[in-house]
Amino acid sequence: MNIGDAAKRTDIPVKTIRYYEDIGLIRPLRDTNGYRVFRDTDIHKLAFLGRARALGFSIEDCRTLMELYEDETRASADVKRLAQEHLRQIEDKIMQLRSMQATLNDLVHACAGDSRPDCPILRDLASQ
Amino acid sequence: MNIGDAAKRTDIPVKTIRYYEDIGLIRPLRDTNGYRVFRDTDIHKLAFLGRARALGFSIEDCRTLMELYEDETRASADVKRLAQEHLRQIEDKIMQLRSMQATLNDLVHACAGDSRPDCPILRDLASQ
DNA sequence: GATAAGGGCTCCAGTCACTGGAAGGTCAAG
C-alpha cells in the first residue's frame, strides 16, 4: 500500500505519516521506485498512534506506549502510570481553562457591546 | 527603569519582554548605554499584556486589544466580539479535553496496574 | 587600578507537532 492509501485508511495526513517515519515512530518498507510501502503492521501502528494522539498523548508518550505495546513482558502498571500522569495534566489544563472561561464570561456579559467606547473588558485588562 | 526591574514589577520574564519588543508590542526607550528604559506607560502595557495572556488571548489578539485600548473612539462591540470568539475557542477546547478525560479515566480505572502485561489501555489503543 | 559579581546587550538555535511549498521523479489512462 502506498502512502496515500495509508493516509486514507488511518485518517492521518500524508505529511504527518512521513514525519512519523522521520522521527522513527514507523518504519515502512521501500519499493524499487523509492515509494514507501505500508504493510498491515504499519497501518496498525499508524492507527494506534492516531488513537493515542487523539487522547492527547505527546509524541514521546506515544513512542513509549508503542514500545510497551510491543513488549510482551510489560507490566500494566507502567502503562497505567503514564496514562494517569497524562490524565492529571489534562485535568490541570481543564481547570486552567475553566478559570479563564469564568473570568471571560463575566467580562463578556458585563460589556454592552455597542458603538460606545466604554468597555469593562478593557478596563479589567488595564486595571492596576 | 531597567528590564530586570520591569520584569519583577510585571511578573513577565526578561526574555519575554525583549521578545515583546521584538514583535513590536512595546517600544521602550534606550539609554545612552543601550539599555532599555521602561516608563510607567511601558510597565502599564506589559501588565495589560500579562493579564490578556493569562486569559489565554493570543499575541495577535493582544495586539488588537491594545490597539482598541488606545483608540478612544473604539466601539465596545469590537472588544466584545473578540472576547466572545476567544471564549468560544476556550469552550471548544474544554469539551475536547473533557472527552479525552472521560475516555482516559475509564481506561485508567479498567487497568489493574500490576506486574502482569494484560492492559485495557493498550488494548483500546490497538483496537480495530 | 584590578577584579569580580551582577546586571545588560545581540544573535542563534531549539522547543512541539506538524504544515506548506518548491523542484523533481513515477505511473496509469487516453
Next chain:
DNA sequence: CTTGACCTTCCAGTGACTGGAGCCCTTATC
C-alpha cells in the same frame, strides 16, 4: 506522448517563548 495524480526530498514557517554563547556596562571591594 502527454496529462494528471501520485510519489520523493529538502527547506522554511508556525506560536510564544526559552536557553545559551559571547560580549559590554556598572558598582563594590580590595
